[in-house]
Amino acid sequence: MPDWITVPVDPRLLRGALDVERTAHGIVPHRLPAWVRKQFPDPYLCRAEAQASGVRLVFRTRATAVDLDVLPTKTVFKGVPPSPEGLYDLCVDGRPAGATSVSGGNVLTVDLVTQSEHLHPGPPVTVRFAGLAPEEKDIAIWLPQTEAVELIALRTDAPVEAVPDRGRRVWLHHGSSISQGTTAGSPTTTWPALAAALGGVELVNLGLSGNALLDxxxxxVVRDTPADLISVKIGINVVNADLMRLRAFTPAVHGFLDTVREGHPTTPLLVVSPVLCPVQEDTPGPLLPDFDGGTVRFRALGDPAESAGGKLTLRAVRDELARITAQRAAGDPNLYHLDGRSLYGEADAAELPLPDALHPDAAGHRRIGERFAGLVFAAGGPFAAGDG
Known part of the structure; x- marks a missing residue:
């Protein structure tokens, strides 16, 4: 057995979290600050922001073994078979070096239709990585993107220290469940995490399942968060929820961008419209789940004829976002636009159809992440190194 050193789970070792909640046993990373959770304690939003997409524990050590005691909260949906246990991805010096899952912890049962919740408490568990090389290295443990995680204790068989700032640019991204990566294969293979790795940037992922609503x-939060690059992928949740008509959508987009620009007047800012989603291209929301044989598929309930009166479809949202960004870019040279169908379009849907009619699978996430990196981070893209 190794001689363990217990290391406090110090918030300074966390990346990708904007706030930390201290508990009786440890800390819970949050992706939205406490004042937001107090101002708008909506259960769906609070559940999404607490899920640790993009959050990782980063430290330098010579350790050959690492234990992390955690209390995860797994979300299961009523009437739907449970998804696999969340993965903890290990990266060593920036490269994938293993993954593991653990059974146990809390289980939060959610009714997809009513969004009501019931918590079943469970015990803490230990995430273990062993057999690591004994030389000094930078370790990152990425937390599951669909689970809230209370971090209780970190144990290693060698001292731990914080990783110094490498001077890498910070990319802050806001989007929907696709950006959160709810159907990705693991926390490092959500499309934003893949794109960040390819682009050589530090990711702050504000992908909020069901809650990219121009709040x-x-x-x-985006305005007040330090960032070198910002992207906002908006539209699909507004259509899904049947939240607003075109008359409200246009000023809401302007207001959102105005607020971001108050804190980031010249930061490269990319507006990304929705990827292709056939069920909502020309049919307004609301979008509701259908349960069939233990699987979920989403369907749009709106009437396409209502789009003439301003009810939103994905096609209408894309057209308006393109118009708004073109108008604003005339006086804002660091504002850019990307049509989401360049990340996942008709040919991609034929090859990699959306399994539930709404979310891409693991292969779809990889394609979107690689496409985004090629269009946005590569030479000539709005986030190319040396630009901005």
Whole structure:
């Protein structure tokens, strides 16, 4: 057995979290600050922001073994078979070096239709990585992107220290469940994590499942968060929820961008419209789940004829986002636009169809992440190194 050194789970070792909640046993990383959770304690939003997409524990050590005691909260949906246990991805010096899952922890049962919740408490568990090389190295443990995780204790068989700032640019991204990566294969293979790795940037992922709704408090969070690059992928949740008509959508987009620009007046800012989603291209929301044989598929309930009166479809949203960004870019040279169908379009849908009619699978995430990196981070792209 190794001689363990117990290391406090110090918030300074966390990346990708904007806030930390201290508990009786440890800390819970959050992706939205406490003032937002207090101002708008919506259960769906609070569940999404607490899920640790993009959050990782980063440290330098010579350790050959690492134990992390955690209390995860797994979400299961009523009437749907449970998804696999969340993965903890290990990266060593920036390269994938293993993954593991653990059974146990809390289980939160959610009704997809009513969004009601019931928590079943469970015990803490230990995430273990062993057999690591004994030389000094930078370790990152990426937390599951669909689970909230209370971090209780970190144990290693060698001292731990914080990793110094490498001077890498920070990319802050806001989007929907596709950006959160709810159907990705693992935390490092959500499309934003893949794109960040290819682009050589530090990711702060504000992908919020079901909650990319142009909320003013999210705009203020983006405004106040240090970042070198910012992208906002908006539209699909507004259509899914049948939240607003075109008359409200246009000023809401302007207001969101105005707020972001208050804190980041010249930061490269990319507006990304929705990827292709056939069920909502020309049919307004709301979108509701259908349960069939233990699987879920989403269907749009709106009437296409209502789009003439301003009810939103994905096609209408894309057209308006392109118009708004073109108008604003005339006076804002660091504002850019990307049509989401260049990341996942008709040919991709034929080859890699959306399994539930709404979310891409693991292969779809890889394609979107690689496409984004090629269009946005590569030479000539809006986030190319040396630009901005």
């Amino acid at each position: 003013p408090f999210v705009a203020r």
